Amino acid sequence: MAEAEAPVGRPAPHRVPRRVVSGMRPTGRMHLGHYQGAIKSWIELARIAECFFFSADWHAFTTDYKDPSKIAEAQREMFIDWIAAGLDPQRCTLFVQSHVKQHAELFLLLGMVAPIGWLERVPTYKEQQEQLREKHLELARELGRRFNHLYGSTGKPVLIEPHPYLTEVPKILGLDGRKMSKSYGNAVELGEDPEQARKRIMVAVTDPARKRRHDPGHPEVCPIYHLHRAYSPPETVDLVDRECRSAGIGCVDCKKMLLLNLLPVLEKHRAARQELERAPGRVEELVRLGTEKARAMAEETMVKVRAAMKLE
Numbered sequence: 001m002a003e004a005e006a007p008v009g010r011p012a013p014h015r016v017p018r019r020v021v022s023g024m025r026p027t028g029r030m031h032l033g034h035y036q037g038a039i040k041s042w043i044e045l046a047r048i049a050e051c052f053f054f055s056a057d058w059h060a061f062t063t064d065y066k067d068p069s070k071i072a073e074a075q076r077e078m079f080i081d082w083i084a085a086g087l088d089p090q091r092c093t094l095f096v097q098s099h100v101k102q103h104a105e106l107f108l109l110l111g112m113v114a115p116i117g118w119l120e121r122v123p124t125y126k127e128q129q130e131q132l133r134e135k136h137l138e139l140a141r142e143l144g145r146r147f148n149h150l151y152g153s154t155g156k157p158v159l160i161e162p163h164p165y166l167t168e169v170p171k172i173l174g175l176d177g178r179k180m181s182k183s184y185g186n187a188v189e190l191g192e193d194p195e196q197a198r199k200r201i202m203v204a205v206t207d208p209a210r211k212r213r214h215d216p217g218h219p220e221v222c223p224i225y226h227l228h229r230a231y232s233p234p235e236t237v238d239l240v241d242r243e244c245r246s247a248g249i250g251c252v253d254c255k256k257m258l259l260l261n262l263l264p265v266l267e268k269h270r271a272a273r274q275e276l277e278r279a280p281g282r283v284e285e286l287v288r289l290g291t292e293k294a295r296a297m298a299e300e301t302m303v304k305v306r307a308a309m310k311l312e
């Protein structure tokens with residue numbers, strides 16, 4: 001899965017999911033884009049469904065294949081941020097992808113029954129940013145159906161067909177106006193030192209049309225406005241929208257308003273992180289227990305799969 005495996009689009013209208021599986025490549029400390037794009041939805045989903053969230057460490061090899069030595073530490077940092085941000089390991093299962101090898105076995109077996117034409121429909125790398133997630137899910141659904149058709153008995157599917165559950169995600173631009181990404185150096189980390197975040201935000205780019213104080217702006221292109229939408233109360237967002245367009249406020253004041261709302265969030269996250277770090281082995285233990293549970297459940301499915309394919 002891609003970095004910041006964010007659910008996108010609108011909530012799927014058809015159902016509240018019973019079981020949710022989602023993951024992220026372990027890229028280290030999480031930033032506000034990860035939180036708004038995925039973690040926040042996960043926290044909500046963990047309250048209403050049985051949830052499994054994993055570190056996609058196999059997928060990390062798509063970019064870190066030359067030097068895998070940093071994956072374990074990046075994974076630990078990521079899990080700490082997930083929990084510090086409010087993802088409760090008592091309400092959901094956190095696990096490591098490569099420790100549940102049943103997934104690789106199922107992948108191999110489904111690959112055997114996948115017609116070549118289906119695989120050719122998976123988008124090329126160029127198309128992946130737009131389509132990869134949706135297309136892979138579509139392929140997984142078709143493979144599940146085909147498997148059940150080939151090996152299941154009537155009315156008793158072996159594999160459950162997955163459905164997308166997509167949530168509205170506010171767009172978060174990085175401090176230079178591009179997509180927020182650690183590799184661009186424009187991200188605000190969830191656990192960032194608030195004083196450092198304050199300094200960086202005060203020099204962040206805004207709408208280039210606002211060269212002078214009296215130039216009217218377009219908040220929709222400004223990263224500060226995007227952060228207001230995620231972290232400020234609606235009346236502040238409305239005020240910024242209105243006063244930016246009429247040049248009623250300057251960017252410095254606008255940024256100060258944002259900091260009043262954002263810095264306490266960073267401070268709270270930082271304190272939660274520090275508490276987790278003060279308890280050596282706690283996060284590892286939570287993930288180990290989660291991985292054991294995920295493995296046991298995956299094995300239950302694989303017992304049925306192997307039996308259906310006469311591989312026992």
Ligand code: SF4
Binds near residue numbers: 210218252
């Ligand atoms: S007033 Fe605020 S929203 Fe408008 S350009 Fe300046 S920082 Fe951005």
